[in-house]
Amino acid sequence: MDPALEYHHLQSRRQFFQGAGLKVGSIALAQLLSQKALAQALPSKADIHPALPGLPNFAPKAKNLIYLHMNGAPAQQDLFDHKPQMEQFFDKELPDSVRNGQRITTMTSGQKRFPVAPSKFAFERCGQSGILMSELVPHMKGIADEVTMIKSVHTEAINHDPACTFVMTGSEVPGRPSLGSWLSYGLGSESQNLPAFVVFTPTVKNPSQALFSRMWTSGFLPSKYDGVKLRSAGDPVLYVKNPPGVSSGDRRAMLDALGQLNEKSFERFGDPETQTRIAQYEMAFRMQSSVPELTDLKGESKATLEMYGPNAQKPGTFAHSALLTRRLIERGVRVVQVLHRGWDQHGNLPKEIKNQCLDVDQPTAALIKDLKERGMLEDTLVVFGGEFGRTAYCQGKLTRESYGRDHHPRNFCMWMAGGGIKAGMTYGETDDFSYNIAENPVHLNELNATILHCMGIDHSRFTVRHQGLDQRLTGVEHVNPVKPILA
Amino acid sequence: MFRNPPALQLVTAVLSTGGLFAEVDFNRDIRPILSDHCFACHGPDEHERKGKLRLDTAEGALKGGDIGDALLPENPDESEIIHRIFSADLEEVMPPPDANKNLSDEQKNLLREWIKQGGEYAEPWSYRPPETSPVPPARISDWPATWIDNFILDRLHREGLEPAPDTDPVTLVRRLHFDLIGLPPSAEEVGRFLKEWKDNPTDCLEKTVEELLSSPHFGERMAMYWLDLVRYADTCGYHGDQDHSISPYRDYVIDAFNDNMPFDQFTREQLAGDLLDSPTIDQKIATGYNRLLQTSHEGGLQAKEYLAIYFADRVRNLSNVWMGATVGCAQCHDHKYDPYTARDFYALGAFFADIDEAQHFRVGTNNLPTRRPPEIDVHSKRERMRLAELGTKLSSHTLATSEERKALEAELAALKKRQRKTMITVATKPRTIRILPRGDWLDESGPAVEPAFPAFLEKPGNPVQSKRLTRLDLANWLTDPAQGTGGLTARVMVNRFWYLVFGSGISKRLDDFGGQGEAPVHPKLLDNLAVEFYKSGWDIKHMMTLLVTSRTYRQSSLETVDLRERDPYNRLLARQSRYRLPAETIRDNALAISGLLRTSYGGASAKPYQPLGYYKHLNFPGRKYSHHADDRQWRRGIYVHWQRQFLHPMLRAFDAPTREECTAERPRSNTPTAAMTLLNDPSFVEAARVFAARALSEGGPSVDSRLAFSYQEALSRTPDEEEIRIMKQLLSTALREFESAPAAAKALVSTGMAPAAGSLEIIQHAAWTTVARAILNLSETYTRN
Numbered sequence A: 001m002d003p004a005l006e007y008h009h010l011q012s013r014r015q016f017f018q019g020a021g022l023k024v025g026s027i028a029l030a031q032l033l034s035q036k037a038l039a040q041a042l043p044s045k046a047d048i049h050p051a052l053p054g055l056p057n058f059a060p061k062a063k064n065l066i067y068l069h070m071n072g073a074p075a076q077q078d079l080f081d082h083k084p085q086m087e088q089f090f091d092k093e094l095p096d097s098v099r100n101g102q103r104i105t106t107m108t109s110g111q112k113r114f115p116v117a118p119s120k121f122a123f124e125r126c127g128q129s130g131i132l133m134s135e136l137v138p139h140m141k142g143i144a145d146e147v148t149m150i151k152s153v154h155t156e157a158i159n160h161d162p163a164c165t166f167v168m169t170g171s172e173v174p175g176r177p178s179l180g181s182w183l184s185y186g187l188g189s190e191s192q193n194l195p196a197f198v199v200f201t202p203t204v205k206n207p208s209q210a211l212f213s214r215m216w217t218s219g220f221l222p223s224k225y226d227g228v229k230l231r232s233a234g235d236p237v238l239y240v241k242n243p244p245g246v247s248s249g250d251r252r253a254m255l256d257a258l259g260q261l262n263e264k265s266f267e268r269f270g271d272p273e274t275q276t277r278i279a280q281y282e283m284a285f286r287m288q289s290s291v292p293e294l295t296d297l298k299g300e301s302k303a304t305l306e307m308y309g310p311n312a313q314k315p316g317t318f319a320h321s322a323l324l325t326r327r328l329i330e331r332g333v334r335v336v337q338v339l340h341r342g343w344d345q346h347g348n349l350p351k352e353i354k355n356q357c358l359d360v361d362q363p364t365a366a367l368i369k370d371l372k373e374r375g376m377l378e379d380t381l382v383v384f385g386g387e388f389g390r391t392a393y394c395q396g397k398l399t400r401e402s403y404g405r406d407h408h409p410r411n412f413c414m415w416m417a418g419g420g421i422k423a424g425m426t427y428g429e430t431d432d433f434s435y436n437i438a439e440n441p442v443h444l445n446e447l448n449a450t451i452l453h454c455m456g457i458d459h460s461r462f463t464v465r466h467q468g469l470d471q472r473l474t475g476v477e478h479v480n481p482v483k484p485i486l487a
Numbered sequence B: 001m002f003r004n005p006p007a008l009q010l011v012t013a014v015l016s017t018g019g020l021f022a023e024v025d026f027n028r029d030i031r032p033i034l035s036d037h038c039f040a041c042h043g044p045d046e047h048e049r050k051g052k053l054r055l056d057t058a059e060g061a062l063k064g065g066d067i068g069d070a071l072l073p074e075n076p077d078e079s080e081i082i083h084r085i086f087s088a089d090l091e092e093v094m095p096p097p098d099a100n101k102n103l104s105d106e107q108k109n110l111l112r113e114w115i116k117q118g119g120e121y122a123e124p125w126s127y128r129p130p131e132t133s134p135v136p137p138a139r140i141s142d143w144p145a146t147w148i149d150n151f152i153l154d155r156l157h158r159e160g161l162e163p164a165p166d167t168d169p170v171t172l173v174r175r176l177h178f179d180l181i182g183l184p185p186s187a188e189e190v191g192r193f194l195k196e197w198k199d200n201p202t203d204c205l206e207k208t209v210e211e212l213l214s215s216p217h218f219g220e221r222m223a224m225y226w227l228d229l230v231r232y233a234d235t236c237g238y239h240g241d242q243d244h245s246i247s248p249y250r251d252y253v254i255d256a257f258n259d260n261m262p263f264d265q266f267t268r269e270q271l272a273g274d275l276l277d278s279p280t281i282d283q284k285i286a287t288g289y290n291r292l293l294q295t296s297h298e299g300g301l302q303a304k305e306y307l308a309i310y311f312a313d314r315v316r317n318l319s320n321v322w323m324g325a326t327v328g329c330a331q332c333h334d335h336k337y338d339p340y341t342a343r344d345f346y347a348l349g350a351f352f353a354d355i356d357e358a359q360h361f362r363v364g365t366n367n368l369p370t371r372r373p374p375e376i377d378v379h380s381k382r383e384r385m386r387l388a389e390l391g392t393k394l395s396s397h398t399l400a401t402s403e404e405r406k407a408l409e410a411e412l413a414a415l416k417k418r419q420r421k422t423m424i425t426v427a428t429k430p431r432t433i434r435i436l437p438r439g440d441w442l443d444e445s446g447p448a449v450e451p452a453f454p455a456f457l458e459k460p461g462n463p464v465q466s467k468r469l470t471r472l473d474l475a476n477w478l479t480d481p482a483q484g485t486g487g488l489t490a491r492v493m494v495n496r497f498w499y500l501v502f503g504s505g506i507s508k509r510l511d512d513f514g515g516q517g518e519a520p521v522h523p524k525l526l527d528n529l530a531v532e533f534y535k536s537g538w539d540i541k542h543m544m545t546l547l548v549t550s551r552t553y554r555q556s557s558l559e560t561v562d563l564r565e566r567d568p569y570n571r572l573l574a575r576q577s578r579y580r581l582p583a584e585t586i587r588d589n590a591l592a593i594s595g596l597l598r599t600s601y602g603g604a605s606a607k608p609y610q611p612l613g614y615y616k617h618l619n620f621p622g623r624k625y626s627h628h629a630d631d632r633q634w635r636r637g638i639y640v641h642w643q644r645q646f647l648h649p650m651l652r653a654f655d656a657p658t659r660e661e662c663t664a665e666r667p668r669s670n671t672p673t674a675a676m677t678l679l680n681d682p683s684f685v686e687a688a689r690v691f692a693a694r695a696l697s698e699g700g701p702s703v704d705s706r707l708a709f710s711y712q713e714a715l716s717r718t719p720d721e722e723e724i725r726i727m728k729q730l731l732s733t734a735l736r737e738f739e740s741a742p743a744a745a746k747a748l749v750s751t752g753m754a755p756a757a758g759s760l761e762i763i764q765h766a767a768w769t770t771v772a773r774a775i776l777n778l779s780e781t782y783t784r785n
Helices: A003-020 A035-040 A084-089 A160-169 A179-187 A248-269 A272-295 A302-307 A318-330 A349-373 A444-454 B006-017 B026-037 B058-063 B080-086 B105-116 B147-158 B169-181 B187-199 B201-214 B216-229 B247-258 B263-275 B281-291 B303-323 B327-331 B342-352 B359-363 B381-395 B402-417 B471-479 B486-502 B523-535 B540-548 B561-566 B583-594 B649-653 B672-680 B682-698 B703-715 B721-739 B742-749 B762-776
Strands: A064-070 A123-126 A131-134 A147-154 A197-200 A335-340 A380-385 A389-394 A405-408 A412-418 A425-427 A437-439 A464-466 A469-471 B375-378 B420-423
Touching (some): A064 A318, A147 A437, A147 A444, A179 A197, A335 A349, A380 A444, B026 B105, B187 B201, B201 B216, B216 B247, B281 B375, B281 B420, B303 B327, B583 B682, B583 B762, B672 B682, B703 B721
Parallel strands (some): A147 A425
Antiparallel strands (some): A147 A412, A389 A405, A464 A469
8 A cells, every 4th residue: 555545544543543542552462442432432424525635735725627628639729729820821730840749540541732721710808818719619709808818738649549548647758647536646635425526428439439437536536536427327326226116215214224233243353344335325315415505496587598599408418418417516525537539630620529529518618607696716727728730630521511631739729717817817828739738738737736736636646656667647757737717 | 736735644653653753763764764855866867856956865865065065963053954844035945935844843843853862864674684583571461472563562562562452253254264265255165263262363364375276266366356456357458448458367376376476487487488488378377477568559650659668567567566666666767766767767778678579560450459569279177177188088988878978079169169279478589778858759869778676676796698688588687585585575565465455555655665655654564574585485375374364453343532533544453444345255155145156267358248338439430339148147346347447337336457567556435326237237226136136035035034144144244123113114125125126126026137036936036035125235245344
């Protein structure tokens, strides 16, 4: 076990004994640990999933994180990175001085030409901040003044699997904890009825890519820190429902008996794990009612439901997930991650990206507004973006109306809003083709360092020993949070 | 800051030095501090070295650096090291504040004390071949049962501790069963053990251990661990996570443990079976080891990038599994803590340069299973034996009846069809391996390297190789105590055997014996065990026997408050350990208790019930999961289909790893998800209702007798009065509930596809199912004690 995990464990044991008022060395071998004094000394239920000692390192600006991941990689040129200069290069070769011999994927490396494909979508400056957004995201335009748009994010991987693994775990090598798992491990849970880290994977018309559980699992940390998926079909949480024929009354009676019997077992063996287990069964029981309560939208006003759009009440949609996300954050869940698939437009981009935006634009804007109206945005950090960007040059056939774009890790757009982040700012710039970063590059490790910073964690000190190394979410190279965007 | 929380440091110090700092031991006390706080800038990596000062060798420390004398033996106050670590000047203090590696006062004092005592270095404990130490005399002469116990007792004595009393025989027989075969003992087995124990405990123990080690389930239990190490899975892991063909390798591993294959041979066959003289089918299957890594044929992937990824994956796994080392750290730079260079990393990987992995970039398909040549069609060893047997019988003309002949012919035909594909290794012309500067696969400017052993581990007298080294040379080097690092390998492995029966290793880090690992709590014992292992001819069953017949093993797991405060992780073994069973064993245990368990051996992977839509996010192709609708439903956990990206949620809930990387030690978490799984996963509900049916039909006529039966089957003991009272109350509540809702009762007892218990009264059956669920969910039921 990792030293920090051991420490965690040990702390609860120590509290346990101090509370029990038992003095070292005063009890003979025969007087094995017993019952009531120990039971009384149990850590309270609130301590079942506490923060690591010493965390947060400093006062956090955000208590919760919402990560809206657009899986497949949205085209930055068509959404947020406006490049009118590309217009005059329509169907002309991307200049060598721009391409600069960079690595490209084997899906287009065989192409004879790399013709520039300007976006067909109109952009406008939005709000007081004047952040540029395209006609694809009319609702997001309305929240422009809440976000910091980062135009210069870059990553290392050029294919989906390693890039998705990188964006969510800070490493291309599988087996590392996801961002949500790190936060759940470090900051613990504030909810007694729901998991610390919840994941949505809404259904889309054309999924086109696979999702990888490593984007929300705990890697080398215990599975306790896995993201728990809220599902739209079957049990909303795996195995949360009673077996067929078992009513909640039966279940209560069974858990009561189980609790008493486990308590007896604890008296016999004095094993704190037994006590934790009793508490976890109780938490499981509470989840049986907290999960249905969560998904019951009766209490939501008509205005709210309308704000999230026509799909707000339709389970499995992005809109429904976005609304539940707000409800989860309200209930103290630390991290919510929504993974929306279908953004991998190698061809037929204009049509497909429009559908994608129809899914996410309105609910995303609604989520920000909703959080703001309820005063929750100030301590909730929201992140929006994909795993890499897309190319300026066309993949496949190019017309004014239709084109495709290949993978592009060298620059892409993400935005952040809420706790700890400046509102209405644009950060970083790219060249005239959105092909290279012109100023203020932000590596994903820096972005993650920024997220941790907002949540009160010094990323450089947040480590877990694994394979001989003090592993960090943010990798071994020295990086800093992106200071200019911090509020 | 999390590296050494103060409370933990204290415990480590107490544990490692008995609370006295009278004599500082370099490897135990000093190296971990230097490694963690100093080596990143003053260690083996010369590119990162600051101030020309090297502190990982005595030579370097004595030579000093830009600042002059770093270490003056017996003179801490004149030693710059001491000056710097105690300095209050932020410009001067070491480690520099921005490194976030502050030393505690205790650590500083230890360093001062070390230099005062002479500042001597010792060779890292794990690179020094193990040597046999004399067995210490036993203070309590009648306590030790094996020489292991003398070492344990000696240390306990020095710590002022006593061993725990022997555990009771019921706990012991349960412990032996879980540890050696991963299954609970049946009520009859417990009864027999108790009887024999009464007659002669020593004989009884020896006989039981022998029986368990001869059980085919022993191989399954050991394989469960080995498959974690080598990251065995039924799917390729990356992108579409398609099935790949490898299950015969799993069966090979089980066979190898059952046949007690010497570990050196086991190593040779897996790494280089194809290079042996006229390799057998099994030896070819064994080379599946080289194919267990995650692979991809994702559209658009860069072949060179993935070759680099695979290359690094191999080196990480090889070094984790056999060397207890983290050579993977040297992919981009020389290792920061251990003497492995980047050249060593590439030279180790170069052993595998003869494996053609580029071909699946071209031929990999989105079918299930995908293609990952070279693959061959094989029968498992058992199947081949049966085929031969059938052939003999059919040709002997002595068959009594034509029916008999027909049956055998049908079996033969069915068996012939049961061939499975499996990925193997076939050596091709090795590709050129270059050192990738900073690990960058786009940079081909680095020098080419040939296969070679890590330079610092080379024996001085060994002749320079004239021909290119092969995987077989590597396997031999790993297992040859005289010419290679066999002693080191043995130490890594016995530490893991120890973990399997005591709950944690003698050295805590089961896959990192380097500077960032932990010096063993019982170094001499560990060394003696290592030597015993290779001198026994790498005899795994011999080692397991030695461990489980020790008195240390037989101790009670109960602890005193004093002991728990002193040694919360039970590193000193003044008692046995108690811990939750591993994921597969939790499944096997419930199935065994219910009577549903099918103990068929080997074969294609099994698919138990799984929530609908769980594979929804897999693509290329989209996946529909169909559980097995026959006996395969109730097979042991080791045979469950291992989908790397979406591992069966029951296994995942109990910390089974995804097997993307080597897992030498699983966490043991305790979560609401686990609780919900045991309560509601249909596999467990079905087990409960079948168990309940047995209680009703086999447990005698009364509630009391049925409860006694159930407890005996699940926990090998009878319930006490209080337990009977609680259970009776639960039963009557459940009866009441189900009497008013007969349809619900019917639904509950129809869970799963096991045949309905026809003659049973449904309300009774449902109410007893509730009782059975409570028993299967008891902490005690899935705790190894």
